[in-house]
Each structure stands twice: as structure tokens, then as C-alpha cells.
Amino acid sequence: MAGAVRLEPVDERNLEPLLSVAAAEAEPDDVMPPVEAPAGWSLARRDAFREFHRASFGGLDGPTGSQMYAILAGGEVVGMVRMTRCDEPGAVETGMWLGRSARGQGIGAAALRELLNAAARAGMRVVVAETTRDNIGALAVLEKCGAKLREDDGAVHAEISLDSTPPAL
Numbered sequence: 164m165a166g167a168v169r170l171e172p173v174d175e176r177n178l179e180p181l182l183s184v185a186a187a188e189a190e191p192d193d194v195m196p197p198v199e200a201p202a203g204w205s206l207a208r209r210d211a212f213r214e215f216h217r218a219s220f221g222g223l224d225g226p227t228g229s230q231m232y233a234i235l236a237g238g239e240v241v242g243m244v245r246m247t248r249c250d251e252p253g254a255v256e257t258g259m260w261l262g263r264s265a266r267g268q269g270i271g272a273a274a275l276r277e278l279l280n281a282a283a284r285a286g287m288r289v290v291v292a293e294t295t296r297d298n299i300g301a302l303a304v305l306e307k308c309g310a311k312l313r314e315d316d317g318a319v320h321a322e323i324s325l326d327s328t329p330p331a332l
Contacts, residue, residue: 168273170232188262241265
């Protein structure tokens with residue numbers, strides 16, 4: 164399935180499918196910033212999810228400096244990957260989540276490679292990410308995509324230079 168992975172900017176057309184996958188196959192804290200709302204996928208949390216994503220509809224040059232993409236595998240929305248401008252010119256930070264049923268199939272690495280291509284097209288030089296050493300899936304995706312990893316007090320900082328050729332699949 165990984166060969167059929169593509170990214171689509173998050174917009175009103177794919178926002179509800181994205182929310183459906185998040186609610187069915189992920190925890191709220193894994194897919195959006197924390198909000199004051201009842202536990203689980205309450206109505207308030209669903210509304211906050213929509214607003215969080217709508218705030219980034221302006222893309223890298225919009226008010227949030229973020230471009231969010233729905234990850235599609237086999238034509239179905241399975242998760243989200245984003246890039247957000249950093250203070251350093253030419254640098255963006257990335258983050259990603261996949262629904263449980265899409266994990267472990269190479270979709271994350273394929274989606275990150277697509278994001279690296281989009282970042283390069285946007286004139287970026289480097290993509291950075293932060294995770295934890297116990298996030299095995301994220302670490303595997305970052306390593307497959309050529310990230311240099313540095314651990315600091317339990318946090319893992321990843322850096323991918325867009326000047327170098329990304330590793331082959």
C-alpha cells in the first residue's frame with residue numbers, strides 16, 4: 164500500500180474524513196494540541212480539531228505558518244503530516260500521525276518523503292522533528308528518511324537536510 168501514498172492539503176473537503184480517522188483510530192492528544200474538554204472525542208474536542216486544522220488553511224505563508232496535509236493511502240485518508248515554519252529561515256518542523264490501521268506498512272516513511280519533496284519545492288533547506296525515544300514508529304520513519312538523530316534528556320531531535328539526496332525506498 165505504501166506505493167499509493169499521496170498528500171493533499173487539508174481543506175474543507177477532507178477535514179471530516181480526517182476527523183473520522185482521528186476519532187476512530189487515534190487518541191486526541193496524539194493528533195492535536197490539548198484542549199479543555201471532556202475526555203475522549205467529545206463534541207467540544209471534535210470542534211477544536213476542526214478549528215485547529217482550519218487555522219492552518221493559509222499554509223506556510225498564513226497566520227500559523229503551517230501547511231497540513233491529509234495522508235492518503237489507496238485513495239483513503241489515513242492520517243496527517245504537517246510542516247511549520249521555524250524561526251530559522253529555510254527550516255520547517257514536521258509532525259505526523261497515522262490511524263492505527265495504517266501503521267507499520269511503510270505509509271509513514273512514504274508520507275514523510277512526500278513532505279520532504281514539498282518542503283524542498285517551498286525553498287526549505289532543512290526539516291526538523293521532535294519525538295521521544297519510546298516512539299519507535301516515529302524514530303523508524305525518521306531514520307528511513309535519512310534524519311540525523313540526537314538525544315537530549317529523553318527527547319529525540321531529528322534533522323533532515325534537503326541538500327542531500329534522500330535515501331531510496
